[in-house]
Amino acid sequence: MIGIIGAGAFGGALAITLGAKQPVTLWGRGQSGRDIARLPGAELPALVTIADDLEQVAQAKTVLLALPAQAMGRFLADHATLFQNHNLVACCKGVDLTTGLGPTGVIAAHCPNAVAAILTGPSFASDIAKGLPTALTLACANDAAGEALQHQLSTDVLRLYRTTDVTGAEFGGALKNVIAIAAGVVIGAGLGESARAALMTRGFVEMKRLALHLGARSETLSGLSGFGDLVLTCTSQQSRNFRFGTALGAGAAFDASVTVEGVATAQAVAKLARTHSIDMPVTQMVAALTQNKITLEDAIHALMSRPLKQE
Known part of the structure; x- marks a missing residue:
């Protein structure tokens, strides 16, 4: 099972493509129905469950953080105890304004026992949600963990390339x-x-x-x-x-x-x-x-x- 935190356009798009092949638990503030913000007409597959609370998401070993870069630090500061031993994959692009850290640095600062990775590259949420071919980079300093994540998160239409150059x-x-x-x-x-x-x-x-x-x-x-x-x-x-x-x-x-x-x-x-x-x-x-x-x-x-x- 995969957990996704952030039910905006990109989090929802990932839930759609990943939920086509495996169970996904999706959590986001204000998320109740199965419609995705800023993705009109998009439908969540049956394997996607809408979580009522974060503890449901924490049951997944791998959790995708589909949050804005400037919000991720605050989120982890509030909820770090739930995700200390998880695979945490940042799905944002930015540098934290307060600390100057990239997303994996923010993860490491709050969850030092977690495996930190980032999913990034040329992609629009609408393309992913429609099942259009997309190629992204998965970066993880731990190459063995990165390889496992690469296989877990790749789909028929989402091709991931792996690097240790975070x-x-x-x-x-x-x-x-x-x-x-x-x-x-x-x-x-x-x-x-x-x-x-x-x-x-x-x-x-x-x-x-x-x-x-x-x-x-x-x-x-x-x-x-x-x-x-x-x-x-x-x-x-x-x-x-x-x-x-x-x-x-x-x-x-x-x-x-x-x-x-x-x-x-x-x-x-x-x-x-x-x-x-x-x-x-x-x-x-x-x-x-x-x-x-x-x-x-x-x-x-x-x-x-x-x-x-x-x-």
């Missing part, structure tokens, strides 16, 4: 959200497709620059959890981060109820970059823009007037 997988997934906001700003401001391509390319350089400094492997950043996810989120209106950036660039309002992980991540990563003296101009500009510390015109000028150098 740092690369975490920061690839987190940093691409920041670049996706910037790409959205470019399109929303009417700066053109050429500018978006340049922004994605230079943003990818920033992603690698910080992740490699923190111990990631280059091939991980070039894989699904890095480059693959970057391409998806910088080019599709299904991406919440890209849509938010588009609204920001156009000076339009954005639905405040929609979680945009890249906003907090930009602030956390900008702080990390300063601490480690890593040059990340795009990230710094996104952090400043989302906090209204700089105008769009000044941000464009600052990026375009940087000293010329070799690529």
